[in-house]
Amino acid sequence: MLLTNNRQARLLFGVAFAAAALWPGIQTAGAQSTDVFFDYPQTMLNGPVSATVTIPVLESCRRLCSTRSGCIGFDYSSPGGLCRLFSAVVGAGDSQDHTAATRSLIPGYRPPTNPPAPPAPVPEVAAVEPPPASFSRFLNRDLTGGSIASMAAQDADQCEAICRTTGPLCRAYTYDAWNRKCFLKGETGQLLMNARATSGVISDLGAPSSSGAPVHMEYFNNKAFSGNGFRVVASPNRDTCGNECWNVEQCVAFGFTVSQRRCVLFDQPGEYFSSRGTDSGAKRQN
Template sequence: MLAAAAFAPRLADSRRTADAPTQQAAETPTPPAAEEARAEAPAEAPTPPAPSPAPAAAPEPERTAAFRLAFDNRDIAGAQIAALRNVDQPGCLAACRRRADCRAYVFDKWNHACRLKADAIAFTLNPRATSGLRDDSPLPRAPAGPIAMERYPSRAFPGEGYRIDASEGPQACEALCRDDAVCVAFTFRLDEGVCHLFATTGEYFPNALADSGGKRQN
């Protein structure tokens, strides 16, 4: 018993001795050089924010075909792709612009009608027509055939025209127009005995005291 009791303090002392380095190691301060290195180490750079998505490209504006100035007193020979009624000239032009296959249009100013053309082969002389042609279309050939006269009985064109002559009747008035290169249409006033020659015409209207006519040429 005495031997065991004597051994117990020694065992306790040996355990305290064995634990001492561990406790001492835990209590050992960090060397100054390590502290300085830790202080001088650069801070980690922050992660840059993700770039904003690029804005969506704006849609290109719709392009419309450009047209030459209108050709008064000109019809166009070519393949017809559509016919419209009860329209004015700006409406006829707009209808052609809306179609990629429309190369030209013809507006009938006496009857408010519109014809759209896929091509334009030749101009024809027609006092009721005003036509338009895309800028990128070749100019049609000019009319060169013989001149023919159309008659419009009991019809009169509005206005005085560019020339007024006394005349014996509608036939004489027609001859005056045929022989004048500027004239495209005429009206003879039966009540006045005078002939009105027109270089361009508006919509004709009924008149029992008048006879009219116009030139045609292919």
């Protein structure tokens, strides 16, 4: 019986040695694909060992682990050709005679010789500012839409800039050039003729409709408009000068100087000022 057992042991050892010698060319059915291992030279692993095999070269040990399901890592002893496969790696220690490799980094241990590539930097998300709102301007026009705020302004450009920086609440504005006042509007309403007004509407909203209200002449006695006007004619009195303005579509205001019988027609009058002996008028809708 003892002789039989010895023969069986020698037979099994020979089969194992032959398998080990031929291992580099053997692939098991359904073997998992080779994954990247992190290499730790001069390292011996700690953890549960799932298999121990004598293999002549390091790469055969690596291939065995890579094709064995559940193999988390291995270490290989070069003097004896001992390959240990691990189902888990809980730590590692220095060993001159061992070389180890693991599928994951060993926590609390020195980095491998082939550390993972650093993660790609996340591109900075640049805040995209919407393009500034553009406005369509309407000279000598007021807007019937209610005002959400009013403030002093030097000119229509400043009034428009205030509306733009107010945000989405401001959809239009009207600038009163004679009083240098800016009115911000949440809605446009309709356009009204008014010689003192310049209005702006966000272009995307389109042009507001024009009011059908009757046009009348608003008079300013002993007042003169700044500016040169677009036409100067002789006129005997204020009413005749006013009729000159009524008959010219371009004209929105006039100024009549009694002493000179001088009639000035304006298409965009500046602010008025006191001027004895000059009477002025401007077309307006209410």
